[in-house]
Amino acid sequence: xxxxxxxxxxxNIQEGKTATLTCNYTNxxxxxxxxxxxxxxxxxVFLLLIRENEKEKRKxxxxxxxxxxxxxxxxxxxxxxxxxxxxxxxxxxxxDSGNTPLVFGKGTRLSVIA
Amino acid sequence: GAVVSQHPSWVICKSGTSVKIExxxxxxxxxxxxxYRQFPKQSLMLMATSxxxxxxxxxxxxxxxxxxxxxxxxxxxxxxxxxxxPEDSSFYICSARVxxxxxxxxFFGPGTRLTVL
Numbered sequence: 001x002x003x004x005x006x007x008x009x010x011x012n013i014q015e016g017k018t019a020t021l022t023c024n025y026t027n028x029x030x031x032x033x034x035x036x037x038x039x040x041x042x043x044x045v046f047l048l049l050i051r052e053n054e055k056e057k058r059k060x061x062x063x064x065x066x067x068x069x070x071x072x073x074x075x076x077x078x079x080x081x082x083x084x085x086x087x088x089x090x091x092x093x094x095x096d097s098g099n100t101p102l103v104f105g106k107g108t109r110l111s112v113i114a
Numbered sequence: 115g116a117v118v119s120q121h122p123s124w125v126i127c128k129s130g131t132s133v134k135i136e137x138x139x140x141x142x143x144x145x146x147x148x149x150y151r152q153f154p155k156q157s158l159m160l161m162a163t164s165x166x167x168x169x170x171x172x173x174x175x176x177x178x179x180x181x182x183x184x185x186x187x188x189x190x191x192x193x194x195x196x197x198x199x200p201e202d203s204s205f206y207i208c209s210a211r212v213x214x215x216x217x218x219x220x221f222f223g224p225g226t227r228l229t230v231l
Binding site: 041089099104105106 | 118120145146148157158160163205209211218219220221222223224225227
């Protein structure tokens with residue numbers, strides 16, 4: 001069956017360290033994968049997209065990798081801050097259509113401790 | 115990026131009443147919108163796909179007669195929770211994908227917190 005899994009439900013990390021979140025998928029062949037941030041009581045907000053032909057994508061302190069052989073994406077936050085505390089969701093487009101809903105993982109709740 | 119708004123942001127109602135939630139795309143036209151429900155500390159659950167000018171497509175297990183969706187224009191979709199009960203209390207979020215968006219990302223509304231007493 002098709003699955004998209006984020007291995008850790010919750011992750012606690014010390015301020016200043018690098019947080020690494022994992023997203024694995026099964027029985028999908030996505031052309032790209034996306035990461036979102038969700039704060040409590042708010043809708044998710046798009047952060048980054050990485051395409052299958054890209055190994056790595058960066059945006060400020062964020063870095064995403066995409067390994068289509070391992071069927072895995074890693075999401076890194078370097079020099080983490082308490083303001084980075086949120087739930088992070090990975091998502092993919094099973095149909096690569098652009099107008100069907102993305103499939104989301106359950107999310108990893110990150111807590112950055114000062 | 116594109117903006118999706120929702121109204122109201124929160125609502126409290128009595129059991130048995132109906133509640134309407136509006137979702138608007140503010141700076142783009144959305145032929146398709148998506149409605150999600152999220153329980154505390156749970157993942158997003160897709161309820162239905164709202165199609166402008168036609169019937170919504172519901173996910174398995176979602177009652178069509180209970181969650182009425184109307185997509186009357188290219189910028190407005192509404193979700194009506196009919197005869198609401200306490201178990202319908204949840205966080206409802208609408209979303210749209212911008213067909214010409216640079217990244218095909220999905221834009222979400224801020225969500226509506228429904229509490230049924």
